[in-house]
Amino acid sequence: MTQDSTAPDPTTISYPVTNGPDIILPAPYFAPGIYLTPTVVQLAYHPAHDGQPARVDAAVTGWRHSYGVRDEINQQVTMRYQNGFTGWPTWLTEQARQHTPDDRIATITTAELAHAIDNSTPYPIELDTQLCQFMAGRLLEMLTVGKRLDHPVWQPEQEPPPRPQPEPEDPSRLAAGTExxxxxxxxxxxxxxxxxxxxxxxxxxxxxxxxxxxxxxxxxxxxxxxxxxxxxxxxxx
Structure with missing residues (x-):
């Protein structure tokens, strides 16, 4: 596949990882007891271009271990993740959202997306809260979701202006009315x-x-x- 030379350069973030979660290696690296201990994470944020949505790719480099012992080859292995967040480790997905450089791929939590789903249903349909949260979790597995921070759904609700208080009744009128x-x-x-x-x-x-x-x-x-x-x-x- 020829790379588009007109595509803008991605914003790349790289940082070391210590005591990070181990990654079970897929085929052809996978075998019982084989896993990767991350040492470096690199995130590449690609802006939207030519009708294609913004996306993020990740590369996790670390030592390969077998049953708790580091591989004798003594070479680090790099795992690459693309296609949105499908198949990504949960911790890597969270870090990719946390380190996003701007609002092109806005950080959004499951609870926030569930809130958006609940507010997108037509009246008078009401969705159960657990259903909204389940749908939000599945969507975040399948899609790279951004949020428009200027949309009213993300704005704090405005308190209604205080109503004018009625003037107290004239005591003489109250007495007359009582009589x-x-x-x-x-x-x-x-x-x-x-x-x-x-x-x-x-x-x-x-x-x-x-x-x-x-x-x-x-x-x-x-x-x-x-x-x-x-x-x-x-x-x-």
Whole structure:
């Protein structure tokens, strides 16, 4: 395969590894008890180019061991990893995400991707949290996923502005309202008739409002016969 000479150079990061996890060697190196003890990790971050997405490659160099004894050949072996993170050791995948040089391959955790999956489903579909986390883990195995840091899903939620507090009621109005609520009946100018509050729309201003204090023994409405001390709800009779 001819390498594209117009592709931008990758950003390469190399660092030593001490006490790193051992790597089981694949065929043709694999045999029972054969493993690689890493000493150097090299990561190459390739930017997106000519319609191809950004990607990262890795090379892990170390000593080959057999049943705990370093190979007598005394030569280091290099394992190369490509194709996204498919088949990569977990620790190497985490380091590749941690050392990414810019936001072309943004660091993203399983929990963050699960959050994005949950927020991408159409209303009113709700996905179970464990399902979102499982899907996120599988996607990170298959894909090199980047996140747009300017997208609203990654922004902290804004607190709603405080609502204006209602003004306290005027005590004089409260007192007046309380007094009005206590009116139970109206008496005619010549003390002949007593009307409950359901029949006072056309009485004019000459009728006298009465409270329960004015009628300690109650009274019957001349219009409907109801006791005026009993709350009268509903339509006029």
């Amino acid at each position: 009005a609520d206590r009116i139970v009946a109206y008496r005619s100018p010549h003390w002949m008739y007593l009307y409950c509050t359901r029949h006072t729309d056309d009485l004019g201003t000459t009728w006298t409002p009465l409270t329960s204090d004015d009628l300690p023994d109650g009274g019957l409405c001349a219009k409907c016969g109801a006791d005026v001390l009993i709350p009268q709800d509903g339509a006029k009779a």
